[in-house]
Amino acid sequence: MALLRPKSQISIADEISLRDIHPDLQLKISPRAKRIALRLDTSARKMNLVVPKRFSMARALDFAIQHKHWIDEKLAELPQIITLDNGSIIPLLGRDRMLNINYDRALKRTSIILNDNEILISTNLEDPTPRLKRFLKKEAEDTMANLAREKAATINKTISDVHIRDTKSRWGSCSPDGRIMLSWRLIFAPWDAMDYVVAHEVAHLEHMNHGREFWRLCETLCDNYKSGKTWMRSNGHELLRYG
Ligand SMILES: [Zn+2]
Secondary structure, rough: OOOOOOOOOOOHHHHHHHHHOOOOEEEEOOOOOOOOOEEEEEOOOOOEEEOOOOHHHHHHHHHHOOOOHHHHHHOOOOOOOEEEOOOEEEEEEEEEEEEEEEEEEOOOEEEEOOOEEEEEEEEEEOHHHHHHHHHHHHHHHHHHHHHHHHHHOOOOOOEEEEEEEOOOOOEEEOOOEEEEEEEHHHHOOOHHHHHEEEEEEEEHHOOOOOOHHHHHHHHHHOOOHHHHHHHHHHHHHHHEEEE
């Protein structure tokens, strides 16, 4: 365990030792950190062992070993990944829907129908997941682009483009020339939460900051500002569970 090594350099031996403690534990040498710490990165589903630059690696490993139980617990508590398989239940636009996948070799093409409580997929594809993701992204785009344009119209603004992307950390953004980017994964959020993110970006068409006037406008553009904002703050990372 006593690893003698040059300062602030990560050796393969250190990485292996960390992985032995937990496969999702990773080392972050930080020039700014004052003390050693464990930080959970919920979106990457990793535990970061943050170590000050000149800290001894042997002590860092000891620290991690002492906290192994806590590391195991925190990582195990992360919401489970939900794959887009037959029988999976996914929340879509505020409703839980079961994926109902029917395989039929004889089919010429895949069809996907969004019902109230299910997504019905008839397919000849062995793995229809990429096709289903494209369908969900298109649903996200149609729903959110319309919503954004409706909200913008109420404040006499026009959106030049709504772009749907797969982002890990930002759920939305707005550029000064009126282009709005939104994550397709907002389709898995409760309606109020998705509505809040759309309203937030539309409000930036008027105020390119997070000042008082901005928040006031954002609130008036939301169906339910409080519940939407709160949900995103505490549960936003859960949107990464699906897929
Ligand atoms: Zn903002």
